Amino acid sequence: MAITNYEGEREATVHDSSSYGKKIIEFMELRDYSLVKDSDTDGIFQDKVFRRPNFDGEKETYVEIKYTNLSLSDKDFLAGFGKYFIMYMESSTKFYFKLFARNLKNFTKWKSIFDDVSNKYDEVKKFRTSIKESLSEDLKNKFNSFEMRDFKAFVGQIEIIKIGYEKLIQKITDLKENKKFNKNENYLTEKQKLVYQKEKIFSNLVKVGTLPKIYVYNLSQGLEPTFWNSKDINKFITYKEKAISINPLPNDIIKKYCLGNTPEYKDIDNMGLDDEERLNLRKRVTELFIISKGENTNYTFNRNFNCLYVIYEKVTSSPLKMKGKEGHKRRMVARPYFKDKKLNFVTHRALKFRVTDFDGELFIIFNFFRLFTKDGREIIEGESAKRLNYGFRPTNSSNLQEHSVLDFLITLLDLKTKTLNHQNFIATKSLELESPCKASEIELFDESPNYELMDESEDEE
Numbered sequence: 001m002a003i004t005n006y007e008g009e010r011e012a013t014v015h016d017s018s019s020y021g022k023k024i025i026e027f028m029e030l031r032d033y034s035l036v037k038d039s040d041t042d043g044i045f046q047d048k049v050f051r052r053p054n055f056d057g058e059k060e061t062y063v064e065i066k067y068t069n070l071s072l073s074d075k076d077f078l079a080g081f082g083k084y085f086i087m088y089m090e091s092s093t094k095f096y097f098k099l100f101a102r103n104l105k106n107f108t109k110w111k112s113i114f115d116d117v118s119n120k121y122d123e124v125k126k127f128r129t130s131i132k133e134s135l136s137e138d139l140k141n142k143f144n145s146f147e148m149r150d151f152k153a154f155v156g157q158i159e160i161i162k163i164g165y166e167k168l169i170q171k172i173t174d175l176k177e178n179k180k181f182n183k184n185e186n187y188l189t190e191k192q193k194l195v196y197q198k199e200k201i202f203s204n205l206v207k208v209g210t211l212p213k214i215y216v217y218n219l220s221q222g223l224e225p226t227f228w229n230s231k232d233i234n235k236f237i238t239y240k241e242k243a244i245s246i247n248p249l250p251n252d253i254i255k256k257y258c259l260g261n262t263p264e265y266k267d268i269d270n271m272g273l274d275d276e277e278r279l280n281l282r283k284r285v286t287e288l289f290i291i292s293k294g295e296n297t298n299y300t301f302n303r304n305f306n307c308l309y310v311i312y313e314k315v316t317s318s319p320l321k322m323k324g325k326e327g328h329k330r331r332m333v334a335r336p337y338f339k340d341k342k343l344n345f346v347t348h349r350a351l352k353f354r355v356t357d358f359d360g361e362l363f364i365i366f367n368f369f370r371l372f373t374k375d376g377r378e379i380i381e382g383e384s385a386k387r388l389n390y391g392f393r394p395t396n397s398s399n400l401q402e403h404s405v406l407d408f409l410i411t412l413l414d415l416k417t418k419t420l421n422h423q424n425f426i427a428t429k430s431l432e433l434e435s436p437c438k439a440s441e442i443e444l445f446d447e448s449p450n451y452e453l454m455d456e457s458e459d460e461e
Contacts (some may be wrong), residue, residue, distance in 0.1 A: 017067035021047070023168050024065050024100050030175040033061065045083065061096040071105040072113075072127065078134035082143055085131070085154050089146050098159045107162065114160045120381070121304040124152055152306070153354070199438035202403035203431045206410065208286055208355075208362035215263040217243040217254065232256070234291050234301055237284050244285065246292045283355045286362055290353055293413045298322060298333075299351070302379060305371070308413075309350035310334060312376030315343055320376075325411040333409075334376065345388060346376045351409045368406050 025035055028050055037049035048063040062084065070077060088094060104110045112123040128151050132143055163171070219241050235253055236245040243249070243258055254261050268282055291301045291308075299308035312320045312334040320334040334348045350371035353364055372380040372388050380388065 017065070020067040020102065020165055020168070021065050023165065023172065024048070024063065027168060027172055027175070028063065030172060036060070045087075056096070059093065059095065061098060064097070064099045066099065066101040068101070069103045069105050070101045072109055072130070075134045078131045079136075079139075082131040082135045082139060085146070085151060086139065086142050088154050089150060094157075096157065096159075097154075098161065100161050100163060102162075102164050104160070104162045110160060110162075114155065114158060121152075124155055127155075149306075196437045199435045201433040201435050202407075203433060204366045204403075204406060205431045206364040206366060206415070207431060208364060211268060211282060211285055212246055212289060213265055213267050214285060215245045215248055216266050217245070217249065217258040217263045218260065219243050219257060220259045233303065234288075234295065237288055239281060239284070244281075244288075246285070246289050279357055279360070282362060283357065286355045286364065287353075290364065290413065290415070293415060297412055297414055299412070305350075305379065307350045307352045307369075307371065309348045309371050312336070312346055312348070312373075315346060315376045322412065324408055325414065328408045328411060331405070331408050336376070343375065345380060346373045347371070348373060349405070349409060351413075366406060366410055368409050 021040075025048065028048075029035065031052075032054060033050040033052045035048060036051050037044055037046065039045070039047050046062045047065045050061045050063060051058070052061065064080070064084075066077070072078075084097060088097070109123070112120050113127050125148065128148065132140055135143055217236075219238065232253060235249060236243045236257075238244075245263075248263065249258070251261070268278060268285065271278070271281075273281065294301055294308045298310050300311050301308050310320065310322065310333045315336050317336065317338070319332045319336070321330045321332050323330050332349070334346055336346045337344045348371040349368055352367045352369060356363055356365060370389060370392070372385050374380055
């Protein structure tokens with residue numbers, strides 16, 4: 001998820017949408033994209049379709065171009081956005097999506113939906129409702145068949161670029177001069193930094209093996225809106241008027257949401273589902289399993305941020321460390337920072353995950369990031385979190401170091417440990433690749449040296 005504002009000056013109005021669209025194509029091609037389809041000549045719904053095979057393989061990038069003062073209340077835009085979402089969900093090969101706009105009306109509102117730091121769950125939810133109200137009945141039914149988490153995931157991969165014609169010309173000129181994304185230039189300049197020695201590359205992909213059996217309850221009635229903001233949402237998923245859980249549901253949950261108290265204990269493969277239904281349910285059960293394992297160990301799951309993190313109860317002046325598993329030593333999971341001898345904020349090593357499929361197999365994509373809380377529990381959001389994050393200096397890092405931290409956080413989930421209710425779940429270690437060469441040096445980003453905070457380096461014990 002990203003939203004970029006290249007504007008700052010008054011935009012000239014002597015240009016038209018056709019000229020703007022041609023310059024967008026030129027801008028994209030200078031960034032190593034190739035135009036493969038165009039609505040002007042191919043009569044397709046998408047404005048432009050690009051590919052960038054050197055980076056994205058066969059995955060396409062859909063581009064929507066708006067030479068207007070685009071508003072989030074524009075009915076045509078909302079209906080079009082809804083169609084893109086439906087296309088995304090029904091496509092077997094997911095696409096990237098970029099929106100270029102000359103101007104975005106009420107830019108702060110756009111940021112509250114699309115900015116990767118400033119976005120707010122409630123604003124995304126309102127945006128989804130506005131889209132639904134703008135769709136025709138047949139498309140509305142399709143739109144409603146997908147859940148909020150699907151919509152939030154789609155919004156999360158979108159890039160919004162606010163850029164006027166004059167600024168676009170400037171960016172194109174800069175790209176031509178510095179050849180920053182010229183693949184031939186990159187091959188020439190990077191080659192001398194390579195050492196032709198084999199190197200292991202540790203990925204952030206974990207392959208899913210056998211899924212656990214599930215407990216299937218009959219839902220007693222439609223879920224109240226308050227359910228979606230309650231902790232109960234992490235106990236089960238809903239599917240075709242059923243409540244599906246990894247563990248037997250507690251009695252209070254059964255009384256609130258279910259008919260009867262005796263569930264069916266089923267294997268997903270024996271539920272009479274077609275291939276697509278079974279695959280989607282397997283993904284959702286895997287997500288539920290990870291949340292369940294996390295909350296049974298040391299993690300807390302936050303749905304708004306879609307992440308797992310360890311709460312630091314009764315914060316002291318020392319970092320919170322946890323004993324590692326599967327060969328890992330004790331490591332830091334949270335660190336407090338003080339100002340004038342009072343707690344200022346706490347940083348946490350938080351774990352994000354996403355379940356995807358490839359050729360019928362399921363994989364969990366894990367990433368870790370720095371999360372900020374006020375007191376070890378309450379998450380800091382928006383601009384305050386962004387300012388704190390910018391205060392930490394960049395550090396030298398290698399694939400091995402990054403993997404070590406990530407693997408430590410993953411092993412805390414105990415995904416491979418069998419329990420009474422998780423007898424048959426199997427997850428491999430992170431997938432490993434081998435490269436025929438490696439970089440001879442580590443390069444840092446060129447960032448401002450004016451940091452007020454210490455970095456988050458820590459030692460194992």
